[in-house]
Amino acid sequence: MAYQALSRKYRPQKFSQVIGQDFVVKTLKNAIKLNRISHAYIFAGSRGIGKTTIARILTKVLNCKNPQDFEPCNECENCIQINKGAFPDLYEIDAASNRGIDDIRNIKENINYAPVKGNYKVYIIDEAHMLTREAFNALLKTLEEPPPRNIFILATTELHKIPETIKSRCQIFLFKPPTINQIKDYLRKILENENIPYEEEALNIIAQASEGGVRDSASLLDQAITFSEGKLTTKAVEQMLGIIPTNILNEVVENLHNLKAEEVIKTIENLDREGYDLNLFFKQLISKFEEILIDIATRKETNFNIDTVIYIQNILTRAYIEARNFINPKPIYNLNIAKLKYINNLKSISEVIDKGIDKTVEKQKINQEINQVETKPEEKFNLQAVLTKIAKEEPVIGHLIKKINIEEKEDRFIFHLDETTDLIKEKLDKIQTYFPKKIEIIYKKEEKKEKKKKEERDEAVSKILNLFPGSKIIKEDR
Numbered sequence: 001m002a003y004q005a006l007s008r009k010y011r012p013q014k015f016s017q018v019i020g021q022d023f024v025v026k027t028l029k030n031a032i033k034l035n036r037i038s039h040a041y042i043f044a045g046s047r048g049i050g051k052t053t054i055a056r057i058l059t060k061v062l063n064c065k066n067p068q069d070f071e072p073c074n075e076c077e078n079c080i081q082i083n084k085g086a087f088p089d090l091y092e093i094d095a096a097s098n099r100g101i102d103d104i105r106n107i108k109e110n111i112n113y114a115p116v117k118g119n120y121k122v123y124i125i126d127e128a129h130m131l132t133r134e135a136f137n138a139l140l141k142t143l144e145e146p147p148p149r150n151i152f153i154l155a156t157t158e159l160h161k162i163p164e165t166i167k168s169r170c171q172i173f174l175f176k177p178p179t180i181n182q183i184k185d186y187l188r189k190i191l192e193n194e195n196i197p198y199e200e201e202a203l204n205i206i207a208q209a210s211e212g213g214v215r216d217s218a219s220l221l222d223q224a225i226t227f228s229e230g231k232l233t234t235k236a237v238e239q240m241l242g243i244i245p246t247n248i249l250n251e252v253v254e255n256l257h258n259l260k261a262e263e264v265i266k267t268i269e270n271l272d273r274e275g276y277d278l279n280l281f282f283k284q285l286i287s288k289f290e291e292i293l294i295d296i297a298t299r300k301e302t303n304f305n306i307d308t309v310i311y312i313q314n315i316l317t318r319a320y321i322e323a324r325n326f327i328n329p330k331p332i333y334n335l336n337i338a339k340l341k342y343i344n345n346l347k348s349i350s351e352v353i354d355k356g357i358d359k360t361v362e363k364q365k366i367n368q369e370i371n372q373v374e375t376k377p378e379e380k381f382n383l384q385a386v387l388t389k390i391a392k393e394e395p396v397i398g399h400l401i402k403k404i405n406i407e408e409k410e411d412r413f414i415f416h417l418d419e420t421t422d423l424i425k426e427k428l429d430k431i432q433t434y435f436p437k438k439i440e441i442i443y444k445k446e447e448k449k450e451k452k453k454k455e456e457r458d459e460a461v462s463k464i465l466n467l468f469p470g471s472k473i474i475k476e477d478r
Helices: 022-033 051-063 077-084 101-110 133-144 180-194 200-209 214-227 234-241 246-257 261-273 278-297 306-323 330-345 349-375 383-393 395-401 419-432 444-467
Strands: 040-044 090-094 121-126 150-156 171-174 405-408 412-417 438-443
Touching (some): 101 133, 180 200, 246 261, 246 306, 306 330
Parallel strands (some): 040 150, 090 121, 121 150
């Protein structure tokens, strides 16, 4: 009998076997229970986390002859044919290679016919974002008004590439990567079913290397079992994946925290000479220091200093971003590690915060002093001192201004001019710079007229007051 890969052999066949997609499973089971099956779904998420697997399970449940608790029986003829990929009412289309308008036209012609054996005809379009614009346009009308008993499931790793007109016609399910522990439990069950001895740390390494992909984790496990000759060991997995051994990694972490840049650079040189992937090495270091930061944040017992850890994490991250696109990343990594020597010149977070507070307090004090200065009453204006200053700095103006009668009011200075001082008007802009209030010019002729008007007004007012005994003047306009 031909060997079957673990990823295929242990592919979930029921909703209850799906890993890490509880929301999707619960929603679909409720839809079946309430008979609210949509005509179109979009399953979006990263690779290998169960999009097409759940699409197949949904197809089985809808066409199963003996469903049990909204799960497929996997024993009836329809379930068996779906598992074998031979069910006539299930159409699986790879949009990466069948992406044109002609492929969609074939689907449109097919949907007009009733299901051959099952209750529903299901079209699973994998990598749906690869369809051409014309193909999407051809699919629009079908998704808007589909014939009964037809269901479309579009699986994609790049939801943003699906047109909005398509998304608006579908129910969208966002698949999330399972946790490390969920993947480890899945791998552990496989090893126990296969009767293969294993080391727990080896499982942890594979789960992390899979980066959330369940299918990837099963494929890596399959490869590791073969490499380690039937026994899954940590050493074998590290060698297979090119991962830095745990003891070396821990030693480097300790040297980094103790700021031993020379020792870390020596380790980088040795690892590069032995053929290890330095990008992967720094990725491991970043993950390790991330774990340390989480331990500090959750107040777990640790010997690490938070200021040092944050500084090192910044160096590692910057180095990884700079070096990962270089053919030879070693010089970039060595250069960044050398920066560890200068950490003693840096101030701790608490010192920076305290200094910031001190500066704020000092600034507040300065502002208070400024406000106090600003709120001090103005000194009394000394006209004679100003005239002396003008005479010293502007002799011509000083000579003219001495002849002027200057009267100070609350909001202005009044210059009383006559024919002999009329020239002062030409220098008014210059004179204004010496006076804190606006200057107003009044000629003595106008004053005489104004005086006459005032006398006439006073005479008229007196007559009115005599007509109305007891009355008084509240306000007198000028």
